[in-house]
Amino acid sequence: MDDFGRGICFINDKITFVENALEGEIVDLEIIASKKKYQEAKVLNLKKESKDRVEYACPYSFNCGGCHIAHMTYEAQLKFKKRKVENIVRRYTSYKDFSIHSIFGCRNLYYRNKITLHIKKQQLGYYQKKTNQVIAIDHCLLVHPKINRVIKKINQYLKKKPLYVKEIVIRCINEDLLLWMDQDVPQDFIDYMGNVNIVANGKTVLNHNFIEDDLFGNTFLIKENSFYQVNKKQVEKLYGLIIDYVKEEPYQNVLDLYCGTGTIGISVSSYVKKVVGIECNSASVSSANKKKKRNHIVNIEFIEGKVEDQLERVKGRFDLVIVDPPRSGLDKHSVSIIKEIRPKAIVYVSCDPMTLARDIELLKDQYELKKMDLVDMFKNTYHVESVSYLFQK
Ligand SMILES: C[S@@+](CC[C@H](N)C(=O)[O-])C[C@H]1O[C@@H](n2cnc3c(N)ncnc32)[C@H](O)[C@@H]1O
Numbered sequence: 001m002d003d004f005g006r007g008i009c010f011i012n013d014k015i016t017f018v019e020n021a022l023e024g025e026i027v028d029l030e031i032i033a034s035k036k037k038y039q040e041a042k043v044l045n046l047k048k049e050s051k052d053r054v055e056y057a058c059p060y061s062f063n064c065g066g067c068h069i070a071h072m073t074y075e076a077q078l079k080f081k082k083r084k085v086e087n088i089v090r091r092y093t094s095y096k097d098f099s100i101h102s103i104f105g106c107r108n109l110y111y112r113n114k115i116t117l118h119i120k121k122q123q124l125g126y127y128q129k130k131t132n133q134v135i136a137i138d139h140c141l142l143v144h145p146k147i148n149r150v151i152k153k154i155n156q157y158l159k160k161k162p163l164y165v166k167e168i169v170i171r172c173i174n175e176d177l178l179l180w181m182d183q184d185v186p187q188d189f190i191d192y193m194g195n196v197n198i199v200a201n202g203k204t205v206l207n208h209n210f211i212e213d214d215l216f217g218n219t220f221l222i223k224e225n226s227f228y229q230v231n232k233k234q235v236e237k238l239y240g241l242i243i244d245y246v247k248e249e250p251y252q253n254v255l256d257l258y259c260g261t262g263t264i265g266i267s268v269s270s271y272v273k274k275v276v277g278i279e280c281n282s283a284s285v286s287s288a289n290k291k292k293k294r295n296h297i298v299n300i301e302f303i304e305g306k307v308e309d310q311l312e313r314v315k316g317r318f319d320l321v322i323v324d325p326p327r328s329g330l331d332k333h334s335v336s337i338i339k340e341i342r343p344k345a346i347v348y349v350s351c352d353p354m355t356l357a358r359d360i361e362l363l364k365d366q367y368e369l370k371k372m373d374l375v376d377m378f379k380n381t382y383h384v385e386s387v388s389y390l391f392q393k
Contacts, residue, residue, distance in 0.1 A: 003084050005069040005382040006040075016041050020062060020071055022050040052076035056380075058141050065129030066142060070380040078105050078376060081384040085353045085374060092357035095369055103374040103384075104237050111231045111379065112143045114171045117151070122158050124151065124168070142380065144172040150179065150196070157192060165200075169224055173232075176211040180224030199224050210287070215239065216267045218295045226284045227260040231377040234385075238375045239267050241387050242322065242347055246271050249345070251320040257307050257334070258325045262288030264349070265300055265322075272320075275300040278310045311337040322347045329355025335362045342366070346390040356386060368393050 002008055007021030011031075018041045021027050026048035033040040056070040069077050082100050089098045117124055123136040138155055139148050147170045157163065169180040177196040184201045198206035210223045215236065222228045229235040242264060246254070252273040256265035259277030261284045269275050277300065279285050285304040292300055303310050308331050321343040323330060329352065330338075338346065346367055350356035360369050367390040375385045 001080060001084075003088070003382065005072075005080065011039070014039055018043060022052055022072065022076075024048075025050045025053075060126070060135055060137055060140075063128055064126035064135045064137065066126060066140070067380040068382045070141075074105065074107055074379065077379065078103055081374060081376060081382070084382070085372070085384065085386060088353040088357050089360070089369075089372070092354070093361045093369075094364060095360070098369070098372075101371045101373050103376065104234070105376045106231065106234050106237075106379055108233075109141045109379065110143060110145055110148075111233065111377075112140075112147075113173055113232060114169065114228070114230050115140065115143045115147055115151075117168045117170070119158075119163060119165050119168065122162050124154055124158060143170075146172045146175060146177060150177060150193075153193065157189060161186075161188075163189065171211060171222065171224065171228075173211045173213045173222060178209075178211045178222075178224055215263060216243065218266050218297075219291060220261060220263060220266075221287045221290050221294070222261065223283050223287055225281070226287050227281065229263075229377065234375050234377040235263075238349070238377070238385060238387065239264060241373055241375070242349070243267055243271070245347065245389065246320070249320075251344070253316075253318045253320070255314065255318045255321045255341070255343070257311075257321065257323045259288065259302065260284050260324070262291055262300070262302060264324060265302075266291060266295065266297060268322075269297050269300050273299060276314050276318075277302045278305065278307050278314070280304070280306045307331075308333045311341075316341070319344045320347065321345075322349070324349035325355075327352040327355065330359045330362075332362065335359065339363070339366050342392065344392050348386075348388040348390060350386050350388065351383060353384075353386065356388065360388065360390070363390060366393055367391060 006017040006019050009016050016039045020043045027043045028045040029041040030044050031039050031041050052073050054073050061067050061070050082103050090096055118134050120134040123134050125134045125136040128135045150170050165181045165183045167182045171178040179198045181200045190206050197208045199209045210221045213220045246268045254272050254275045256277040259265050259279045262277050265275040265277040285302050288302045318341055370389045370391050372388045377385050
């Protein structure tokens, strides 16, 4: 299997990536793309099935591009994710015998609290994989049931009247719904949607422009464009690992880099003396500050700006640095300032093992990777979140 959950075979010595084929299976296939160094294929006929294969009840799978490995049993999915991260770390770092410490799975479907959909030719749906054609959907097995009810409702509206909207974001937290639309919507649509929150074309047109969530006793405020983890149950697991870790060690001053709406920093703030968070998205920083006030937290400060620009400003005594960067990972300048700060430990939360491996290697002259845990936030996809613990040498 490759890192994207495709089967690998060789045809006349040319590496071929086969969508929907599992390790050990025998299939008839059709080449769908042929490049100089590799080809891509799809399965026409399964001749020998793997014991890891399951039927997946989604009519859109392999078309909408959302679920990549839904045809694997959940045990096989976890094994695949663990092996993928171990292989990447072994291949791209000096930790050649590296093994994952633990992987925390989540079996249930309907876990996502957020969905982004598009409307084209009055059809609501996901973009088809690698295109911007809309695949009309009425139900997604990954999203919260209340979001599915909203999708059905919008589809019923579209059968009768048009909506001149290109993109819709639907969020659902604790039964509360927030709909964000990129264009104005007519009043009868707003009245028809019932008791939800609606932001259209930048204006709050029904109730609020945020919804709230509780995590570890703190209330968090989530706007349509704030970063917020999509799987609540697993985020509690992920942050729980970080909290447990911080509780065990007597850390005083913590830097929370790429802090989003401050969820990690606020969750650990009661166990340390001071936390400083840095985040470039101003909506997220404003939510973070509101949460700080609302939860009466006095030992945390949020700085708005890019980590690479703001780190210089906060240089000082920090004994723990927590980083949770986007897929691109840390930039070289930030790595060198973190090394100058010389924290005792770095907790690195990552959603991309490739950039994580690169950064572990950039840090290795001063920091040793002691342990890595995986938390599966995204069942049926090839994505997995990791928490790595690095200690000063
Ligand atoms: C993976 S999210 C982590 C958010 C947060 N730790 C959480 O769990 O809710 C990455 C965050 O980094 C922010 N970001 C991306 N590039 C950044 C940069 N160069 N400097 C500061 N923040 C950045 C994004 O806006 C996003 O909120």
